[in-house]
Amino acid sequence: MSSIIQNNQVFNNEIPFCRVYSMDSKKQLEERFLAHRISYFIEWQDKSILQRLFDRSGSKIVCTFKINKGELARARELAQGIEGIKFKDHGELKDDKIKRRSEAVKEEDTGMDLPKLKFENGAENTEEETQE
Numbered sequence: 039m040s041s042i043i044q045n046n047q048v049f050n051n052e053i054p055f056c057r058v059y060s061m062d063s064k065k066q067l068e069e070r071f072l073a074h075r076i077s078y079f080i081e082w083q084d085k086s087i088l089q090r091l092f093d094r095s096g097s098k099i100v101c102t103f104k105i106n107k108g109e110l111a112r113a114r115e116l117a118q119g120i121e122g123i124k125f126k127d128h129g130e131l132k133d134d135k136i137k138r139r140s141e142a143v144k145e146e147d148t149g150m151d152l153p154k155l156k157f158e159n160g161a162e163n164t165e166e167e168t169q170e
Contacts, residue, residue, distance in 0.1 A: 052079065055105045055113055056125045060098060063122035067103065070116045079104040 055078070058064045064080075071078050083100040105113050110128060117123060 051107050052104045053107045053110070053128070054081075054126045055103045055110070056117060056123045057100065057102050058123055059100060060122040063120050064099065064101065066120050067117055067123065070120075071103075071105075071113070074112065074116055076105060076109050076113055076116070 056067075058067060068078075081102045081104060083102070085100065089098070114125070117125070
């Protein structure tokens, strides 16, 4: 029998979802994700020296929540209304597929009618001369 998992297969579907800046927001988001069975990973960022000096209460943090890209739409719905969160840009969500802005712009069926370019007489003559 052969193994299902091959050596060259990669199963990393983890994407950065949002950045959280306070302990209260982190706790709220964790509770919602746990209640709705969304797995996550927290990546902690180090504070700079100035942040350590001026943050006396210790309640301000910087961490990034990473989730499975298949759970992106549900996670966005759950995280709405929590303050102290900055969402990462993943483009438009359409038919459970993630489209980044650069990919959405490249599509030709955007529905926009672009006007034809008009050239002055001098520019048309130079084009005709180069074609001959």
